[in-house]
Amino acid sequence: MYSYAERLKALRETKIEHTLIKKEQWGYTNIDDFGTVPISPDYEVEPWYNSTNGSFYGFDGMCENFVRVINAHEPYVDPNEMLCGRWRDMLVNYRGDVHFLPEWLKKKPKTMELMKGVTSQWSKRWDEQRFPYDDLKPLQKKYNIVTGIDSDSHLTCDFTIGFELGWGGLLEKVRKYREINTDKKDFYDAEERCILAIMDFIQRHIDKIKEMIAGETNPEIKKNLETMCQACENVKYDPPKTFHEVCQWTAFRNCASRIYTRDGSGFPLDVLLYPYYERDVKAGILDDETAKFLIANLLLIDPHFYQLSGVDENDRDLTNHLSYLVLDAADSIDIACNLTVRWHENCDKNFMKKAVYYLCKNKNGWPRFCNDASLCEGYMKNEGIDKKTARERVAVGCNWMCVPGKEFPMNDVVKINIAKVLDEALKDMKEEENKSIDRLFELYEEHLKKAIEVTAAGINLHIEHQWEVTPELIMNLFMKNTIEKGLDISQCAELYTVGIDGAGLAIVADSFGAIETRIVNEKLLSWDQLYEALDDNFANERIHAMMQSAPKYCQGGTVSDAWAKRLTDSWVKAIKGQKMPEGRQLIPGWFSWARAIEYGATVGATPNGRRKGEPISHGANPVPGFRKDGAPTAQSNGIASIQCGYGNAAPLQIEFDPQIALDEKGVDVILNLIETHFKQGGTLININVLDKEKLLEAHQDPSKHPDLVVRVTGFTAYFASLSPEFRQLVVDRFLEGI
Numbered sequence: 001m002y003s004y005a006e007r008l009k010a011l012r013e014t015k016i017e018h019t020l021i022k023k024e025q026w027g028y029t030n031i032d033d034f035g036t037v038p039i040s041p042d043y044e045v046e047p048w049y050n051s052t053n054g055s056f057y058g059f060d061g062m063c064e065n066f067v068r069v070i071n072a073h074e075p076y077v078d079p080n081e082m083l084c085g086r087w088r089d090m091l092v093n094y095r096g097d098v099h100f101l102p103e104w105l106k107k108k109p110k111t112m113e114l115m116k117g118v119t120s121q122w123s124k125r126w127d128e129q130r131f132p133y134d135d136l137k138p139l140q141k142k143y144n145i146v147t148g149i150d151s152d153s154h155l156t157c158d159f160t161i162g163f164e165l166g167w168g169g170l171l172e173k174v175r176k177y178r179e180i181n182t183d184k185k186d187f188y189d190a191e192e193r194c195i196l197a198i199m200d201f202i203q204r205h206i207d208k209i210k211e212m213i214a215g216e217t218n219p220e221i222k223k224n225l226e227t228m229c230q231a232c233e234n235v236k237y238d239p240p241k242t243f244h245e246v247c248q249w250t251a252f253r254n255c256a257s258r259i260y261t262r263d264g265s266g267f268p269l270d271v272l273l274y275p276y277y278e279r280d281v282k283a284g285i286l287d288d289e290t291a292k293f294l295i296a297n298l299l300l301i302d303p304h305f306y307q308l309s310g311v312d313e314n315d316r317d318l319t320n321h322l323s324y325l326v327l328d329a330a331d332s333i334d335i336a337c338n339l340t341v342r343w344h345e346n347c348d349k350n351f352m353k354k355a356v357y358y359l360c361k362n363k364n365g366w367p368r369f370c371n372d373a374s375l376c377e378g379y380m381k382n383e384g385i386d387k388k389t390a391r392e393r394v395a396v397g398c399n400w401m402c403v404p405g406k407e408f409p410m411n412d413v414v415k416i417n418i419a420k421v422l423d424e425a426l427k428d429m430k431e432e433e434n435k436s437i438d439r440l441f442e443l444y445e446e447h448l449k450k451a452i453e454v455t456a457a458g459i460n461l462h463i464e465h466q467w468e469v470t471p472e473l474i475m476n477l478f479m480k481n482t483i484e485k486g487l488d489i490s491q492c493a494e495l496y497t498v499g500i501d502g503a504g505l506a507i508v509a510d511s512f513g514a515i516e517t518r519i520v521n522e523k524l525l526s527w528d529q530l531y532e533a534l535d536d537n538f539a540n541e542r543i544h545a546m547m548q549s550a551p552k553y554c555q556g557g558t559v560s561d562a563w564a565k566r567l568t569d570s571w572v573k574a575i576k577g578q579k580m581p582e583g584r585q586l587i588p589g590w591f592s593w594a595r596a597i598e599y600g601a602t603v604g605a606t607p608n609g610r611r612k613g614e615p616i617s618h619g620a621n622p623v624p625g626f627r628k629d630g631a632p633t634a635q636s637n638g639i640a641s642i643q644c645g646y647g648n649a650a651p652l653q654i655e656f657d658p659q660i661a662l663d664e665k666g667v668d669v670i671l672n673l674i675e676t677h678f679k680q681g682g683t684l685i686n687i688n689v690l691d692k693e694k695l696l697e698a699h700q701d702p703s704k705h706p707d708l709v710v711r712v713t714g715f716t717a718y719f720a721s722l723s724p725e726f727r728q729l730v731v732d733r734f735l736e737g738i
Contacts, residue, residue, distance in 0.1 A: 004293045007080040008332050011300060014078070015335055016706050019718050023702075025104040028723035030594055032715040033336045034258065035302035037076060037086040039104045045072045047094035047114055054116075055095050055124035057469045062260075063190035065091040066473065067197045070259050075201075075208035077228070079221045082290075083248050083297040084205050084228055087255040090262050092152070092470075095125050126150035131465045136454050142424065143451040144417035144602045146595070147458040148498075151413035152470045153263035155489065156396045157478035158405025159272060162253060163246060166239035167202075170477050171195045177483050184486025187471075191483065194473050198256045202236045243276040243286050247294045254302045260474040264338070265396035266304035267404065269295070270323040277322050288325060295329035303338045303716070305396040309351060310342035311372050313388040319348040327351075330366065331358050336709045336716040337366040340395040343678050344372035356671045360689050363658060365711025369685045370395045370649070371678040378683075379647025382497055382585050389495075390647070398714020399591040399619075399649045399684060400499060405480045408463070408493035411648070412501070412591065412714075416455060417599045418567070419504030419606060419616045421447045422511060426534065426607075435527040437515050444508075448574055452500070456578050456586065459498055463584070466490040496584040499648045502571050503592035503599055506553045506617035506626075509567055510608035513560030514550035534605045537612045548609030554622035554638030556631075561638055568642040576646070589648030590620040594713050597729055615729055619713065620650035624732055632656070636673055640680035651684040652677055653713065658691050686711050695719075699727050 002010065021038040045068055050061040069091045076086035093105060094115060106112060126149055133149065140147055165173065171192065178188035209229040216222040231248045240246035257263040280286035299306075308326055309319045330337045341355045355367050376390040379401070393401040400411030425443035429435055466472075467488035476482040479489045518525045524546060538544035551558035568590070575588035592599065600615035608623070610616075617623050620639050627634060632654055639652045656670065674685055688711050698705040702720035710719050710730060719727065 002080070004289055005332070008293070008296060010080050011078070011297075012333060012335060012707075015300065019720065020703070020706050023721055026102040026721075028726070029717075029721050030712075030723055030726045031717065032264065032338075033303060033717055033721070034262065034264070035086070035300070036088055036258075039088050040074060043072060043074070043088065044108050044111055045069050045089070045094065046111065047091075049114075051124075051127060051129065053124055053127070053129050055127070057127045059186045059190035059471055059473070062091070062471055062473055063193050065094060066260050067193055069094075070197050070201050070256065073201065073255075073259070075205040077205060077208050077212060077225075079212065079216075079225055081297050081300075082224065082228060082231075082244065082294055083251050083301060084209065084232065085201075085248075085251045085255045085301060087258045087302075090259050092125065092261060125470070127465075127469050131461065131469070133458065133461055136457055136461075139450060139454040140458065142420075143447070143454070144420040144599060145451060145455050145458070146413065146415040147455065147462075148410050148414035149458050149462045150470070151410060151462065152466075153257075153261040153265070153472070153475065154397065154400070154411055154413050155408055155472070155475060155479075155493075156265040156394055156402035156404045157257075157267075157475055158480065159250070159253075159267045159478060161405065161478045162249065163272070164239055166235065166237060166249070167195055167199050168237035169239060170483075171199075173483050177486060181486035187486045187488070190471070190473055191476060194256075194260075195477070198252065199236055201256065202232055202252055206232045206236070240276070243273065243280045243291060244294060246273060246276045247298050251298055251301045254304055257474045258302065261470065261472070263475060264302075264304050265394075265402065266306040266338075267396075268308070268310060268318070268394060269306040269326055269339075270308050270320055271310070271318050274320050274322045277325075291322070292325050292329040292332060295326050296333040299330055299337055300333055300335065303336055305338045305340065307395045308339060308341050308355075308367065309347060311344045311346070311391065313391045315346065317344070317346050317348060319351045323348075323351055324354065327354055327358055327367070331362060334362050334364065335707075336364065336718060338715060339367040341367045341369050342372050342395065343369050343674065352674075353667060353671060356667050356674070359687060360656075360658070360667055360670065363689045363691065364709040365686070365688050365716045368687065368711065368714075369674050369678075370401075371681075371683050374643065374645075374678065374681050374683050375401055375647055375649070378643075378645045379497070379587075381646050382587065385495075385497075393647075395684075398593055399501070399589065399651055401647065401649075403495055405478060406493060407495040407497060408490055409495070409497050409499055409587075410459065410462070411499035412593060414455060414459060414499065415501045415503050415592065415595065416448075416451050417504050417602070417616065418448065418502050418571070419507040419599065419603045421451055422504075422508045422606065423603050426531075426604075430531055437512065437520055440515070441512070445570055445574070448570070452574050452578050452586075455500060456580060459586075460581060460584070463490055463496065463498075497587050497647070498584065499587045499589055500575055501589045501591040501593075501648070503590075503595065503619075504603075504616040505564060505567060505590050505620055505642065506623045507603075507606055507608060507610060509553040509560045509564035510550070510623060511606045512563040512567075513552065513558060514547045514608050516559050516563075517550045518546055530607060534607070537605050538609065544609055547607055550608065552608075552622060552626045554626050554631075554635045556634045556637065561641070564638065564642050568644060572644050572646070575644075587646045587648040588644040590642065590644065590650035592616065592619050592713075594726070597725060619653055621653050632673060633676075636677045636682070637680065640677055640682045643681050643683055649683040651686055651714065652682055653686045653711075655688045655690060658689050684714075686714060695731060699731050702727075
């Protein structure tokens with residue numbers, strides 16, 4: 001049989017082949033890769049609708065359709081692997097959200113006929129018949145708010161619950177508490193059906209492997225299949241006992257959770273799996289090469305957001321030998337990964353250096369880095385949060401952290417476009433006789449307050465009714481108190497620390513900076529001339545150049561840097577000042593996810609020289625071209641200065657030319673930037689090391705480099721899967737930053 005290296009090479013080639021097929025099946029997808037495999041020709045689902053509006057909701061609707069979708073999944077077994085299982089599709093596709101309706105689904109006439117009533121409207125993910133919010137929509141639209149209403153899966157399981165109980169133990173737990181909480185029968189019946197469907201999914205893999213074993217003549221392949229089959233049989237009901245079994249259990253759990261609501265939150269991979277690794281090594285049934293191969297298999301099956309290293313409540317570094325092996329495993333498979341390394345003052349310096357080395361070597365945007373100190377200390381500023389709880393948080397999403405099993409945070413699903421808030425303030429002041437920068441900021445804050453108020457109302461609506469719309473049936477199995485109380489996690493979480501992200505910081509800071517420079521200080525332009533330029537979309541190139549060349553955020557010590565800090569202080573004060581029901585808290589951050597194009601389309605021309613409809617700035621980053629020298633240090637300093645301070649992130653997204661990273665000195669340069677940024681209070685760093693020529697070739701013809709991976713924002717994606725417009729945005733940001 002092949003060596004591990006040869007098998008990994010074959011698996012990587014299969015992954016690239018799948019990426020190209022999926023691009024044809026799904027069309028362009030400006031999102032994470034998710035680890036899916038292509039849809040088979042005979043795959044089809046008959047959705048079941050339990051609402052008069054032609055969609056499905058609640059315990060029965062979500063459960064029934066989960067069972068139908070997972071039952072339609074044929075088993076996936078590759079004899080080159082030691083783990084099996086993949087996912088292809090998720091049940092929320094059948095609610096008809098035209099944002100994500102894939103090309104392959106449109107070609108399924110039977111399914112599309114059933115979905116006709118759903119797809120006739122924009123989306124029916126939220127049950128507006130029972131829980132309308134028409135009163136909120138005008139302001140939500142006015143301020144271009146991503147409301148969080150209808151969001152799902154943005155929380156984190158406590159995987160140890162599953163490790164300790166196994167599927168059989170979870171089933172027994174559900175049945176036990178159904179007898180106790182007799183008024184929650186619908187909840188428990190749905191949870192039971194989901195578990196049984198997952199166990200059946202595992203059994204189909206067992207049957208498939210046995211079929212392959214029966215026809216296999218190569219003794220080495222046959223032995224590998226037999227080992228795989230035994231691991232599957234052991235975890236179908238019982239808790240995982242070995243390193244192999246816990247990896248296989250995790251693979252099946254992740255497939256099920258993805259099918260349900262594309263949940264991508266993982267766990268501290270090195271910390272939670274280390275006891276299994278250590279025990280197996282001592283027993284002589286596991287070596288490092290096999291452990292690395294198993295981890296590589298797990299990363300291939302699904303690029304969940306996994307964390308490495310970190311520090312516990314007693315300030316003890318959590319790096320262990322498995323931490324190194326996980327990096328080696330990710331290097332060996334060399335695909336899109338979502339690994340986050342947690343940095344702290346006493347972290348293992350050799351481990352950090354190795355993490356940066358692999359970032360430079362593979363140029364796939366992994367790992368990224370988060371700062372234990374600022375995230376922990378910031379989170380402790382929220383009411384009722386102690387150090388132990390803060391240190392339990394795990395980096396499990398594009399920009400967010402979560403306490404496993406206890407928290408319902410809705411992180412990365414609620415956003416306010418502050419460029420739109422400025423747009424509205426400018427419109428108001430246009431009608432006033434006495435215009436000033438102070439008055440503009442006053443109007444901006446008035447609109448911001450209204451935007452936050454309506455956003456909070458949407459959050460409360462979602463929390464109060466999610467269990468009736470999209471209960472977290474899979475996540476509930478691994479949360480505290482859900483099964484014990486017969487309640488969805490949205491109803492019984494210990495913590496409701498909800499993140500709200502602002503988007504467009506650089507646009508607004510540079511706009512105020514340009515106004516202060518050109519109108520207030522230099523008096524080169526009048527307010528009337530500015531409004532004329534905004535109205536005609538900067539047709540006057542002289543005025544356009546004047547405003548565009550004004551000092552910018554992240555140039556270092558500029559008027560716009562000062563405005564960015566003032567805007568952050570205003571944002572934090574307004575968010576933390578918003579009243580919420582008892583037990584709920586809002587946490588401010590700066591992050592746009594991948595919405596820069598979408599947000600920009602709603603905003604008129606802005607005083608910094610940005611024309612109507614152009615993209616807004618990415619996350620907490622400055623506008624592209626903020627300095628002609630690239631100046632990563634200036635960018636790092638600027639973003640460190642605008643952290644919101646309550647445990648939500650304002651990530652630094654930065655690009656490096658590969659020439660800087662060719663030797664140990666280059667690794668040290670990047671490592672020094674990471675450490676400096678974090679010592680200044682930074683929270684999260686996403687880094688791309690990209691080859692300019694390769695990037696441009698892939699932009700012109702994605703098929704030339706189907707294996708090119710970029711860190712788009714908090715997630716990594718195959719460049720070939722991005723739309724031309726999105727690729728252009730990414731290219732512009734990269735080339736301006738390099």
